[in-house]
Amino acid sequence: MSDISSRKRLPEGASVPRRDFIGMAALAWSGIALAAAGTTAAALRFLFPRFGGGGGGEFSAGDISDFYVLPGMVAEKYARGRGVFLVRLREDGIEKLVAVSAVCTHLGCRLNWVGAEGVFRCPCHGSSFHPDGRNASGPAMRPLERFAIRAEADGRIVVDKGKIFRGETGGWRRRETYVPMS
Numbered sequence: 035m036s037d038i039s040s041r042k043r044l045p046e047g048a049s050v051p052r053r054d055f056i057g058m059a060a061l062a063w064s065g066i067a068l069a070a071a072g073t074t075a076a077a078l079r080f081l082f083p084r085f086g087g088g089g090g091g092e093f094s095a096g097d098i099s100d101f102y103v104l105p106g107m108v109a110e111k112y113a114r115g116r117g118v119f120l121v122r123l124r125e126d127g128i129e130k131l132v133a134v135s136a137v138c139t140h141l142g143c144r145l146n147w148v149g150a151e152g153v154f155r156c157p158c159h160g161s162s163f164h165p166d167g168r169n170a171s172g173p174a175m176r177p178l179e180r181f182a183i184r185a186e187a188d189g190r191i192v193v194d195k196g197k198i199f200r201g202e203t204g205g206w207r208r209r210e211t212y213v214p215m216s
């Protein structure tokens with residue numbers, strides 16, 4: 035009574051053969067799985083973007099004479115490989131050279147310096163930061179970090195990424211965070 039008997043009465047070729055049906059279903063599921071994988075990958079890229087910080091430890095960043103320029107200058111030379119911008123600024127009445135992290139404090143993307151706007155901008159979700167590291171626009175909520183920096187007796191500038199200082203806890207005032215430039 036049944037469905038089986040009614041199926042038997044169908045003319046030949048009026049229903050989809052079982053093998054074809056299974057093949058189509060498998061194809062459909064593959065498509066759904068691929069789409070889901072693509073969406074998941076995009077979501078993961080959004081949530082955990084590429085970390086652009088470079089390695090830790092010390093590195094040599096040229097000679098102090100390279101930085102006797104007007105306050106406001108941003109050196110991008112070490113941003114890609116080392117994850118550090120060298121910035122000349124005046125802060126608390128002191129002319130300084132500081133080492134500002136090139137890594138966004140939102141989710142860790144590498145920042146670009148946009149000279150025309152005078153900000154570091156994050157290509158991932160659009161945060162921007164002032165040259166001294168203060169956050170200018172979100173979604174990042176925290177300022178950029180700074181690293182220890184010093185001038186050796188021969189004038190060589192050395193940045194130590196193993197020592198990190200945060201502005202929100204007063205770390206930027208520490209003497210290790212700048213080389214005096216006057």
Ligand code: FES
Pocket residue numbers: 083138139140141142143156157158159160161172173174
């Ligand atoms: S990583 Fe999201 S704004 Fe920079």
